[in-house]
Amino acid sequence: MAKYLLLKHYRGAPAAVNDVPMDQWTPEEISAHVQYMNDFAARLEKTGEFVSGQALAPEGVWVRYDGEGRPPVTDGPFAETKDVIAGWMIIDVDSYERAVALAGELSAAPGAGGKPIHEWLELRPFLAESPTTTECPHR
């Protein structure tokens, strides 16, 4: 079992095949897209592979420590930030191949014209919590 993060970008991913901004879709196309995403999550819950999923607002701020007794400094948002995450889904699957297959399905969500977006999703494995002990016998 391994956990993977599926990352969806507002900006920063390679261009999708069906690359039309969402505000230019018809309302029905938007509904169909949302439905597809919900159904996908529900299906993964049924197969026992869903961990969590959230969407993010496009704009945030940068925060950092500014020394003892001083409030944190905030800055931004910066319009030029290249990589903007739109949301994520965490899955718990038996294999890398399964994770790739599921990411492929999610990328097929319908967009403009009711056709699949073919959106690029980033797939990142989680670092496991504990090392497998017996596979490393000299430990």
Added chain:
Amino acid sequence: MDEALLRSLTPSVLTVLVRRGADFAAAEDAVQDALVQAISVWTADPPRDPKGWLVTVAWRKFLDARRADDARRRREDRLDEEPAPGPAPAVDDTLQLYFLCAHPSLTPSSAVALTLRAVGGLTTRQIAQAYLVPEATMAQRISRAKRTVSGVQFGRAGDVATVLRVLYLVFNEGYSGDVDLAAEAIRLTRQLAAQIDHPEVAGLLALMLLHHARRAARTAPDGSLVPLAEQDRGRWDTASIAEGVEILQAALARDRLGEFQAQAAIAALHADAPTAEETDWVQIVEWYDELVRLTDSPVVRLNRAVAVGEADGPRAGLAALAALNDELPRHTAVAAYLHERDGDLATAARLYAEAAHKASNLAERDHLTRQAARLNARRRR
């Protein structure tokens, strides 16, 4: 309330229900319900015959669920005519449950979850916490697994090897949570060993005990990994080692070698060395040769290269390593170690950093990063 007792009774109670004609999925649900009731009732009023109590309550839960089901379907309730449950048979056969829960039609994760619930008597919540997934997800995984095996005839003998793989996974891939999965894997393997006389079952049990014995010494108080050579051997669990060695010797004496016995033999040789320097690496390499013969696994060849490096020197280890695909997990880490032993600190530091980047778990990544940092600091002096 004795939770350990409760959990140890789970598989035999479930077996009784199935033998009485309940289908596996419904029986398993009923046993879970009975366990939950036992947890709340037994503290104040412990039964004299815990197993009998569980069988009675689980059977009643099963009938209730069946009646509710039947009423919904407007069907006749024939189960009323079933005989009232008598005393539970003294001898039970939970072995069949192990086979069913590790059935080859299940994915590894489903088999693990089902085994922990139906054989281990853990609740869905405990299993979900142990594997860091939501309870609803784990519940679905388990009910799906039960549907998958619903057509499998109970009582048909299965392949012990599939059961051992599932138990091995439970032992190796435990996370945190309030259930100690490594200890649970040992308990279930011990219970299996009591049911079936098989040298590889004994081999796996020995392997687990020997590895588990080192657990306290394997991590520092800050959670970082302590390599075998640096472990405080005084913290090894000598009782667990003695038991593992005894079980292994009895298994080896039967002359039906398998991979778990061979792995356990390697673990036993480590356990046997009073200091890291006194480790019998020559014999360990011989056991690796057996393992290569038995499994032909690239992971085994990689571990063998480490052993060769200790037995015949780092150059020999590097030569053994050169024959292997460098895409193998931990290949770079092994190369780093052997280069360090060979005195090439610059290469070792670079490879440790690279290995850290490729590590698949946090503790290992941090360990490898520290190794790189240690060598880099030494080179600066």
